[in-house]
Amino acid sequence: MYAATILVVAALLLPFVWVVFGSFKTQAEFMSDPGAWFPRGFPVDNYVDLFVEEGFGRYFLNSAIVSAVAVSANVLLSSMAGYALAKLDFRGKNLIFSIVIFAWIVPYVAIFVPQFLIIVQLGLVDTLAGIIAPILVSPLSVFIMRQFAYSLPNDLLEAARVDGAGEGRLFFQIFLPLSGPAVATIAILSFLGSWNSFLWPLIVAQSQGTFTLPVALAVASQASNTTEFGLLLAGAVVVLLPVLILFLFLQRYFIQGVATAGLK
Numbered sequence: 001m002y003a004a005t006i007l008v009v010a011a012l013l014l015p016f017v018w019v020v021f022g023s024f025k026t027q028a029e030f031m032s033d034p035g036a037w038f039p040r041g042f043p044v045d046n047y048v049d050l051f052v053e054e055g056f057g058r059y060f061l062n063s064a065i066v067s068a069v070a071v072s073a074n075v076l077l078s079s080m081a082g083y084a085l086a087k088l089d090f091r092g093k094n095l096i097f098s099i100v101i102f103a104w105i106v107p108y109v110a111i112f113v114p115q116f117l118i119i120v121q122l123g124l125v126d127t128l129a130g131i132i133a134p135i136l137v138s139p140l141s142v143f144i145m146r147q148f149a150y151s152l153p154n155d156l157l158e159a160a161r162v163d164g165a166g167e168g169r170l171f172f173q174i175f176l177p178l179s180g181p182a183v184a185t186i187a188i189l190s191f192l193g194s195w196n197s198f199l200w201p202l203i204v205a206q207s208q209g210t211f212t213l214p215v216a217l218a219v220a221s222q223a224s225n226t227t228e229f230g231l232l233l234a235g236a237v238v239v240l241l242p243v244l245i246l247f248l249f250l251q252r253y254f255i256q257g258v259a260t261a262g263l264k
Contacts, residue, residue, distance in 0.1 A: 016240065023047070023234040030229045046234035055208070056235065059216040063195055066131050066212060070194035071187050073136040078186055081137070082145025083175050087157060088167070097146070104139035116203060126206040135194050141186035148182035149175065184250045191246055196239070213239050 022030075023046055024039040050056045084090075085097050115134050124130030152175070160170055176183070198214040205211050211219065217235045221227060 019233050019236050019240070023230060023237045025230045025233075027228060027230060046230040047238075049231060050234050050238065054216075054220060054231070054235075056213070056216060056238065058209070059211050059213050060238065062128060062210060063212040063214075065128055066197075066201075067191050067194040069132050070135045071190045073132075074138055074141050074190040075183055075187055077137040078141035078145050079176060079179065079183065080171065081142045082147075082182075083149050083171055085142070085146045086149030087152075087154070087175075100139045100142050104143060112200075119204060125204060126210050127204075128210055130204045131197075131201050131210070131212065132194075134200065135190070135197070138186070138190060138193070141190065144186055145179070145182055148179055152178060188247060188250055192243060195243060 018037065021037060021039055024042045024044075025036075026039075026043075026045070029036065029040060051060075081100075085093060085100075119125055119130045119133065122130075122133075124133060156174065157170055160174055165173075196214060197212070198218065201210075201212045201215050202218070205215055208216075213235070217232065217239065220235065221232055
């Protein structure tokens with residue numbers, strides 16, 4: 001079992017380690033010995049060129065804005081919808097939940113063209129708002145928050161209602177503080193989806209001013225006849241690092257949230 005675990009961990013980590021080491025290599029090193037694992041030194045020239053000459057600072061900022069807005073909106077809207085679907089009684093609740101599940105299982109490419117036409121009609125092509133709009137709320141996030149809300153005892157909310165608390169107070173002062181694991185889960189999933197998104201930003205962003213990191217990295221790889229491997233690997237590290245840091249800090253809550261969502 002230990003040997004199998006070590007093999008799995010090694011298989012997952014080795015590509016990332018190779019990317020990190022490769023980001024410090026010069027173009028000459030790649031040409032002379034492409035298969036070498038370790039660079040001859042650890043100069044940061046590739047990272048400097050990435051931000052100074054290639055303008056990746058702007059693309060990083062675009063990705064950060066897209067992800068920050070998407071995560072904030074997703075957490076708030078999904079939490080509200082999940083709370084309402086689990087703890088409130090209203091007409092059409094089951095129908096709305098069925099629509100959420102349907103939207104979850106429908107392949108994304110099936111609604112790609114209609115979404116783009118809506119963005120065109122709204123005049124949001126080549127804007128960060130056009131990139132953000134379709135990811136403001138996720139059916140999966142609504143489902144996770146609904147399942148988590150079901151796991152909370154109704155007696156707690158009923159006692160607060162007896163004391164005169166309204167639904168807004170119940171949501172913000174009782175439900176949200178108790179929903180840390182579920183909120184962390186949907187925050188991570190939302191961040192991963194928005195930060196790593198490629199195809200949608202590629203279509204909507206039609207100028208360099210609205211490129212996100214994945215789009216800029218893909219464009220940079222085809223910008224010249226000679227592929228700058230070290231530069232591209234440095235860009236890959238810049239894309240991967242925030243995801244890794246976020247998951248390391250929130251992995252405990254992520255696991256708790258996923259486990260709780262599967263209880264009901």
